[in-house]
Amino acid sequence: MEIKVVKNILDANNRIAEENRKLFKEKNIFVINLMSSPGAGKTSFLEKIIPSLSENFRVAVIEGDIQDTYDAEKIAKLNIPVVQINTGGACHIDGNMVKEALIGLNLDEIDILILENVGNLVCPAEFNIGEDLKIMMLSVTEGDDKPMKYPLMFKVSQAMVINKIDLIDYVDFNVEKAVKDALKINPSLEIFQISCKTGKGVEDFLTWLKKFKD
Amino acid sequence: MEIKVVKNILDANNRIAEENRKLFKEKNIFVINLMSSPGAGKTSFLEKIIPSLSENFRVAVIEGDIQDTYDAEKIAKLNIPVVQINTGGACHIDGNMVKEALIGLNLDEIDILILENVGNLVCPAEFNIGEDLKIMMLSVTEGDDKPMKYPLMFKVSQAMVINKIDLIDYVDFNVEKAVKDALKINPSLEIFQISCKTGKGVEDFLTWLKKFKD
Numbered sequence: 538m539e540i541k542v543v544k545n546i547l548d549a550n551n552r553i554a555e556e557n558r559k560l561f562k563e564k565n566i567f568v569i570n571l572m573s574s575p576g577a578g579k580t581s582f583l584e585k586i587i588p589s590l591s592e593n594f595r596v597a598v599i600e601g602d603i604q605d606t607y608d609a610e611k612i613a614k615l616n617i618p619v620v621q622i623n624t625g626g627a628c629h630i631d632g633n634m635v636k637e638a639l640i641g642l643n644l645d646e647i648d649i650l651i652l653e654n655v656g657n658l659v660c661p662a663e664f665n666i667g668e669d670l671k672i673m674m675l676s677v678t679e680g681d682d683k684p685m686k687y688p689l690m691f692k693v694s695q696a697m698v699i700n701k702i703d704l705i706d707y708v709d710f711n712v713e714k715a716v717k718d719a720l721k722i723n724p725s726l727e728i729f730q731i732s733c734k735t736g737k738g739v740e741d742f743l744t745w746l747k748k749f750k751d
Numbered sequence: 752m753e754i755k756v757v758k759n760i761l762d763a764n765n766r767i768a769e770e771n772r773k774l775f776k777e778k779n780i781f782v783i784n785l786m787s788s789p790g791a792g793k794t795s796f797l798e799k800i801i802p803s804l805s806e807n808f809r810v811a812v813i814e815g816d817i818q819d820t821y822d823a824e825k826i827a828k829l830n831i832p833v834v835q836i837n838t839g840g841a842c843h844i845d846g847n848m849v850k851e852a853l854i855g856l857n858l859d860e861i862d863i864l865i866l867e868n869v870g871n872l873v874c875p876a877e878f879n880i881g882e883d884l885k886i887m888m889l890s891v892t893e894g895d896d897k898p899m900k901y902p903l904m905f906k907v908s909q910a911m912v913i914n915k916i917d918l919i920d921y922v923d924f925n926v927e928k929a930v931k932d933a934l935k936i937n938p939s940l941e942i943f944q945i946s947c948k949t950g951k952g953v954e955d956f957l958t959w960l961k962k963f964k965d
Contacts, residue, residue, distance in 0.1 A: 574789045575872045575901060576893025603873065603903075607896055626903065628842065628873035656901070657873055658789045659817065659842035678892035678915070679790025682821055687789060687870070689817075689840065701892070707918055 550664050553632035557639075557667025564644040567750055568652070570630075570666055572690060573674035574683075575656030578700040580608045581733035582674060583653060587615050589743050594648035594750060599638045601630040601654050608653060618642055629660040632667060648750065658683065662690040669749065676701040677710040684718040691719045696727040698742060703732040764878050767846035771853075771881025778858040781964055782866070784844075784880055786904060787888035788897075789870030792914040794822045795947035796888060797867060801829050803957050808862040808964060813852045815844040815868045822867060832856055843874040846881060862964065872897065876904040883963065890915040891924040898932040905933045910941040912956060917946040 561568050571579050583598065590596050597618040600609040609621040620641040622634045630652060642650070652668070654661040662671075673694040675683055678701055684691045691697060697719050699712065712730065719726055727745060731738035775782050785793050797812065804810050811832040814823040823835040834855040836848045844866060856864070866882065868875040876885075887908040889897055892915055898905045905911060911933050913926065926944065933940055941959060945952035 574870070574893075575897055576788065576890075602900060605899060607900060626873075626877075628871070655873065656788070657842070657871060659840075659869065659871055660874065663840075676790075676892065678890065678918070679788075683789055685819060686816060686821060704892070704918070704921055707921055 547663060550632045553636055554665035554667040557632055557636055560639070560644070561650070561667055561669075564647070566644060566647050566650050568650045568666070568668040568670075570652050570654060570661075570668040570671045571674065572654045572658075572661045572671065572694070573656060574658045574676070574679055577656070577674045577676040577679065578733050579653050579656070579674055580611055582698065582700065582731075583612060583651060584615065585733050585736065585739050586743055586746075587612070587617060587651075589739075590649060590746075591615070591617065593747070595646055596649045596651065597642055597647045599630075599635060599642075599650065599652045601634070601652060603627070603655060612653075618647070624655060628655055628657050629664050630654050630666060631664045635666040658687045658690050662693050670695045672696045672698060674698045674700050675715065677705050677712075678708050680709070681711045681715040681718075684715060684722055688722045691722045691726065694723070694726065696729065696742075696745070699728065699730045700733060702730045702737060703734050761877060764846045767850055768879035768881040771846055771850055774853070774858070775864070775881055775883075778861070780858060780861050780864050781884075782864045782880070782882040783884045783886055784866050784868060784875075784882040785886050785888065786868045786872075786875045786908070787870060788872045788890070788893055791870070791888045791890040791893065792947050793867050793870070793888055794825055796912065796914065796945075797826060797865060798829065799947050799950065799953050800957055800960075801826070801831060801865075803953075804863060804960075805829070805831065807961070809860055810863045810865065811856055811861045813844075813849060813856075813864065813866045815848070815866060817841070817869060832861070838869060842869055842871050843878050844868050844880060845878045849880040872901045872904050876907050884909050886910045886912060888912045888914050889929065891919050891926075892922050894923070895925045895929040895932075898929060898936055902936045905936045905940065908937070908940065910943065910956075910959070913942065913944045914947060916944045916951060917948050
């Protein structure tokens with residue numbers, strides 16, 4: 538019975554996500570859904586890539602958090618439009634939450650819209666929001682076993698960004714194993730190794746991303 | 752409507768959790784629900800504490816994972832009974848999954864039963880399983896903002912184990928802030944700072960834990 542409920546929720550979500558997708562297409566907005574475990578570095582990553590993206594594109598962000606506006610405040614300092622979704626306990630952002638959040642944005646003045654999802658390696662992977670790209674972030678401090686243990690996130694994403702590569706010498710993380718396992722789950726996954734601290738690898742990611750808006 | 756569904760699920764879960772609790776009491780089994788983000792170090796922690804616990808108690812483990820048996824295989828090497836729950840996609844362990852898992856254990860030969868939950872800082876906090884203690888683990892690599900961003904996990908737990916303290920010099924983690932924020936959410940939270948790598952702080956945790964079975 539529980540499974541049935543979940544399926545109904547997912548079906549209903551997909552309908553709303555498709556509505557969002559149509560609207561984004563109409564407004565020529567490229568939409569990214571950024572997902573990871575708590576603390577993998579999503580906000581730091583946005584702080585790193587948005588200044589560069591903003592040179593060519595009008596970027597806006599929807600911040601998804603259970604409560605409060607800590608991350609949104611950081612992003613607002615980049616002088617771009619930010620809307621906060623507070624899920625009030627829910628573990629993921631769904632299509633309807635994004636739809637509601639769009640009320641707070643001027644869609645005629647956005648080229649790239651980035652949703653920073655709730656920190657969770659499981660549930661966000663199940664909910665489409667009408668995005669063009671799902672990007673997942675894995676930090677080396679989480680361990681190289683994550684692709685095999687949480688496969689859906691790696692399966693549904695177009696890119697895996699391995700973050701905190703500056704800490705690689707201090708943790709037991711075999712990059713080769715993580716990459717191999719992730720590609721086993723999703724052979725077309727684009728993979729980047731970066732450090733938000735040192736900036737390493739960020740340029741490669743940006744080069745790849747910008748191609749979508751060429 | 753979605754909220755109603757979730758409430759029903761939680762009510763149904765609590766009924767089963769209470770059945771589990773009665774059974775655990777009858778069999779004199781002390782039950783721990785260990786929760787954290789993916790990769791915070793739950794399995795490493797168990798590998799560290801179980802040999803010491805086993806000197807005085809008969810310990811068994813239920814491993815909760817979305818799929819596969821990676822962690823269960825590690826725990827099995829400690830020569831204690833282990834049962835694997837595969838949630839098949841679900842983001843948390845609930846009372847019924849634990850009830851089913853108990854079929855695989857001889858309850859007359861267990862003093863302490865530890866459930867290692869699915870790696871997720873959100874959903875597991877909502878589901879009681881009939882446990883005596885909820886223990887949550889936070890690794891310093893996740894950031895000191897986690898108590899304020901994911902408050903329910905810190906509110907429902909009796910102890911917060913701050914792990915990977917050996918990496919403190921390489922990350923921006925203010926222990927004082929994390930502790931202060933966690934205590935704001937839950938003033939009676941017991942807090943331990945440990946390193947599963949160096950063993951630091953593990954003895955303090957064990958001293959505290961063993962009191963419950965004296």
